[in-house]
Amino acid sequence: QSVLTQPPSASGTPGQRVTISCSGSISNIRGNTVNWYQQIPGTAPRLLIYINNQRPSGVPDRFSGSKSGTSASLAISGLQSEDEADYFCASWDDNLDGWVFGGGTKLTVL
Amino acid sequence: QVQLVESGGGVVQPGRSLRLSCAASGFSFRDYAMHWVRQAPGKGLEWVALLWYDGSNKKYADSVKGRFTISRDNSKNTLYLQMNRLRADDRAVYYCARDGANWGFRGIDYWGHGTLVNVSS
Numbered sequence: 001q002s003v004l005t006q007p008p009s010a011s012g013t014p015g016q017r018v019t020i021s022c023s024g025s026i027s028n029i030r031g032n033t034v035n036w037y038q039q040i041p042g043t044a045p046r047l048l049i050y051i052n053n054q055r056p057s058g059v060p061d062r063f064s065g066s067k068s069g070t071s072a073s074l075a076i077s078g079l080q081s082e083d084e085a086d087y088f089c090a091s092w093d094d095n096l097d098g099w100v101f102g103g104g105t106k107l108t109v110l
Numbered sequence: 111q112v113q114l115v116e117s118g119g120g121v122v123q124p125g126r127s128l129r130l131s132c133a134a135s136g137f138s139f140r141d142y143a144m145h146w147v148r149q150a151p152g153k154g155l156e157w158v159a160l161l162w163y164d165g166s167n168k169k170y171a172d173s174v175k176g177r178f179t180i181s182r183d184n185s186k187n188t189l190y191l192q193m194n195r196l197r198a199d200d201r202a203v204y205y206c207a208r209d210g211a212n213w214g215f216r217g218i219d220y221w222g223h224g225t226l227v228n229v230s231s
Contacts, residue, residue, distance in 0.1 A: 002154065035217040037155075044205060044221040045155065056219065088155050092215055098169050099145070099157040099217070 003028060004089055004102035011108040017077040020105045022089030024070050028100055032092040034072040036065055039086045039104075048087075049074060076107075084109045112136045112220040114206045119225030122196055132189040132206030132222060140164075140184040143214035146191045148202035149224070158204070159191065163212035174200075193227070201229045 005023040012018040022034065036049040047056055049065035052072065064075045072091075076083055089102040118130040130146070146158040159180040160169040168180055179192040189206055203224040210216035 032215075033217070037218075039155075044223050045218075046221070047219050050210060050217060050219065086154075090155075090157075090217060092217075096172070098171055099160065101147075101155040101157060104154040 002103040003093060003096070003100040004091060006087075006089060006102035006105045008103065009106045009108065011110055012076075012079045013110050014079055014081065016079045017075060018079055018107065020074045020076075020087050020089075020107070022072045022074070022102050024072075024091060024100075026070060027095040028070075028091040028093040029067065029072055030070045031094060034065065034067050035090045036063075036072075036074045037088045037090065039088065040084075041086070045088065079109055081109045083107060112208065114208065114220060114222030116204065116206045116222045116225035119204065119227045121228045121230060123231050124197060124229055126196055127192070127194045128196060128227060130191040130193070130204055130206075130225060130227070132191075134187045134189065134206075134208070137208070139182075139187040141212055143209035143212055144180075144182060144189045145207040145209060145214070145218055146178075146180060146189075147205045147207055147218070147221075148200075148227075149205070150199075150202040153202075156202070160209070160214045161189070162214060167213070169214070196227075196229045198229050200227060202227060 033051045037045040039045040052067040053065040161180045206222040207218040208220040210219040
């Protein structure tokens with residue numbers, strides 16, 4: 001059971017907007033920043049969003065992040081087939097004194 | 111460009127030890143905190159350990175505390191993970207990863223390609 005809760009799956013058709021949620025608590029998301037990672041099966045994860053809503057260079061602006069209270073969200077607009085991957089949220093947890101990940105959401109582009 | 115190359119994975123019997131290495135290049139290694147993260151086959155990501163840029167502070171997941179030790183040699187641009195008393199549930203791909211800051215609270219911004227540790231009798 002992961003400390004951060006994500007839906008196990010999400011789906012959308014090309015061009016659609018999809019949102020993936022990440023639910024935590026006051027010891028992690030509420031008081032700390034959230035990062036999002038994309039992992040294409042068989043490859044290493046890649047940073048998509050850091051400090052809640054910042055995009056590293058090279059990440060398309062179709063990807064956006066937000067945080068409110070003890071939850072965070074990743075939105076992908078203009079869905080493309082290449083977006084089919086697993087997505088993970090992560091945050092520091094003050095009680096555990098370490099980083100925690102969400103269980104991951106498998107995104108399918110129909 | 112940032113490169114992180116793990117080595118040292120393989121098959122090991124339960125109860126034995128293994129040491130992973132991660133060779134870093136393309137950035138000033140001594141200025142960044144570093145992490146180890148693992149992923150069991152078909153499962154999600156699990157953070158394992160964090161080491162500050164200067165080696166002064168270490169953090170561990172409860173699942174490995176007392177068995178694993180993270181260390182670094184800034185003169186060799188290398189990160190290590192000493193894994194003792196290995197168990198079947200330690201079987202995973204182990205990723206070396208860089209934090210976006212020197213004290214480990216920014217989170218991971220670059221990942222290596224991983225090395226597989228298979229704990230099996």
